[in-house]
Amino acid sequence: MKIRKSCDLETLYGHTHPIREDSPELRFMDAVCAGDTEEALSFFHDLKLFGGVKSAIDTPYGRFEGIDGIRQFAQGWLKRFDAQSATLSPIIQTIAGGRVSLEAVINFNVDGEINQVPMFIIGDFRTATTLDEIRIYCHYTFVPGLQAYRKPIFKSAYLEVPDPDLLTGAVREYYAALHHCPAVDVERIMNCIGDHCVFGGYARWEDVGKPATTHEDIRKAYEHMATYIPRCVGMRFETVIDDGRTCVIEWVHIVTRAGREELGRIALSGIAAYERGEDGLLCSIRISDYAGSENTIEWDKVDTPEAKAKAINFVETFPPYVGCKSLEY
Numbered sequence: 001m002k003i004r005k006s007c008d009l010e011t012l013y014g015h016t017h018p019i020r021e022d023s024p025e026l027r028f029m030d031a032v033c034a035g036d037t038e039e040a041l042s043f044f045h046d047l048k049l050f051g052g053v054k055s056a057i058d059t060p061y062g063r064f065e066g067i068d069g070i071r072q073f074a075q076g077w078l079k080r081f082d083a084q085s086a087t088l089s090p091i092i093q094t095i096a097g098g099r100v101s102l103e104a105v106i107n108f109n110v111d112g113e114i115n116q117v118p119m120f121i122i123g124d125f126r127t128a129t130t131l132d133e134i135r136i137y138c139h140y141t142f143v144p145g146l147q148a149y150r151k152p153i154f155k156s157a158y159l160e161v162p163d164p165d166l167l168t169g170a171v172r173e174y175y176a177a178l179h180h181c182p183a184v185d186v187e188r189i190m191n192c193i194g195d196h197c198v199f200g201g202y203a204r205w206e207d208v209g210k211p212a213t214t215h216e217d218i219r220k221a222y223e224h225m226a227t228y229i230p231r232c233v234g235m236r237f238e239t240v241i242d243d244g245r246t247c248v249i250e251w252v253h254i255v256t257r258a259g260r261e262e263l264g265r266i267a268l269s270g271i272a273a274y275e276r277g278e279d280g281l282l283c284s285i286r287i288s289d290y291a292g293s294e295n296t297i298e299w300d301k302v303d304t305p306e307a308k309a310k311a312i313n314f315v316e317t318f319p320p321y322v323g324c325k326s327l328e329y
Contacts, residue, residue, distance in 0.1 A: 012118075012200055012211060012286050017092045017246075024131050025100050025123030026090055032074045033086040033106065040074045041067060048132040058135040058153050061146055062303075081117070082144050083108035094246045094273070098125050101241045101248035103273060103286070117142045118202040120271050120288055122239070122250065135250070137271045137288045139203040148293035149302050150269045152252040152312055154238040159254050159315050161234050170282050171247040171274045179234060181318075184226035190219055194281035201287040230318050232259030233291075235270070246275045253291070254313045264294050267313035 020026070024043050031039035044055045046067045054065035057073045061080060064073035078086060085108075092103040102121040107114050120137040135153060140146040164176045170192045177188035199218050200211025212218045235251040242248070250271050259265040270289025277283035299306040 012198055012202070012284065019090045019093050020095065022129075023093065023095065023100055023102075023123075024125070024129055025102050025121055025134060026088070026093070028123075028131065028134065029088050029102070029104070029106075029121055032077050033088050035078070035085075037071055037074045041070060043129075043131050044070055045126070045130070049126050055131070056133045058133065060136065060138060060140055060150055061143055078108075080143065081106075081108045081110070081115070083110050083115070085109040092246065092273070094241050094243050094248050096241050096243045099123065099239065099241045100125065101246075101273065115142075118288075120202070120248070120273075122241075122248070122271070137202075137269075139201075139288060140290055140293070141204050145301075147298060147302050148290040148296050149266075149304065149309065150290055151304050151309070152267050153269045154250070154252050156236050156238070156252055156254070156313055159313060160236070161230070161254075162237055166237075166240060167247065168242065170276055170280055171242070171249075174274065174282065175237075178225070179230055181230065183231065184222055184229050186219060186222045186226055189222050190215065192282050193218055194277045194279060194283045196277075197281070197283050197285070199285045201289075203288070228259065228263060232256055232263055233265050234318065236313070244276075246273055248273045252313060254315060254318075256315055256317050258317070260310065260314070265291070266294050266310050268294075 028040055028043045044067065046055060047053065048055050055070065057064045057070055059073065064070055078084065087107045089105040089107060090102055091105065094101040100123045102123070104119055104121060106117045106119055108117060117138055122135040123131050124133040126132045140148050161179045164172050167175055174189060174192045177185040177192070180188065193215065197218065198211050198213050199221060212221055233256070234254040236254050237249045237251045239250040240247065248271065250269070252269055253265065253267040255265045255267050268290050270287070270291065272285065272287040274282055275284040
């Protein structure tokens with residue numbers, strides 16, 4: 001059977017990682033791929049443990065709430081990818097702070113060809129064996145008919161970059177340098193990067209290019225970012241899952257008028273994993289977002305009106321807020 005690889009996944013994944021096979025997000029996705037809807041539903045209650053709100057599955061193509069919604073998600077999983085069957089290949093699992101990040105490949109059987117789709121699967125634990133919510137991230141090009149718009153999952157409490165002291169080590173230093181005012185501190189970022197770091201994303205590499213694997217190429221990537229961060233856009237991280245080796249961050253963009261008018265940017269949800277090597281420096285940066293593809297969106301095919309999408313997390317400019325000062329030691 002022909003296997004269609006989206007990218008050289010081994011390059012991004014790097015070293016082997018232990019996997020807890022009994023973790024509920026993995027068992028849930030196994031059940032969904034196997035078409036066992038009742039088994040999949042067994043990991044959820046209709047309501048989350050607190051707040052009186054519905055349990056949920058949030059995907060690039062919609063949000064499914066409560067048991068009825070989760071049933072709809074599970075029963076529509078294969079059809080959404082035009083597949084007849086699917087299997088889950090777990091690669092990296094990061095568990096900390098009541099959440100889990102599973103980086104995995106879903107092998108979709110589409111008319112006799114295996115389409116490999118890399119995904120982040122984030123689970124909020126209810127208990128050790130059950131879940132309150134799952135959030136799935138994959139590049140929009142892997143989902144037939146999907147537009148390059150991922151409505152922000154989280155409603156930001158305030159429109160500033162969070163205090164990097166919520167992070168530790170190389171990841172803290174990386175974010176402090178990335179959101180340094182008035183522009184990305186490239187030298188500071190390069191000091192976080194190990195000798196054999198891989199910088200890239202879970203997207204079709206024929207569209208976005210292969211990952212950067214040399215210091216020279218990584219430097220060029222951040223020198224480009226320095227032309228528009230934070231003047232045009234910022235990343236407000238909303239969740240952090242850090243087991244000491246890998247730090248996975250879910251974020252929402254904040255967009256300035258310059259970002260909208262010069263680059264066409266809008267607020268989107270995204271995610272990245274930052275892995276530390278034995279020397280404490282970053283050895284892998286793995287990203288899943290749609291940034292830079294906003295000009296491809298056909299708004300008549302998106303549930304969120306264009307004007308509403310452009311109003312989310314929009315600021316005229318980034319003021320010299322206190323957050324900037326916290327980015328220095």
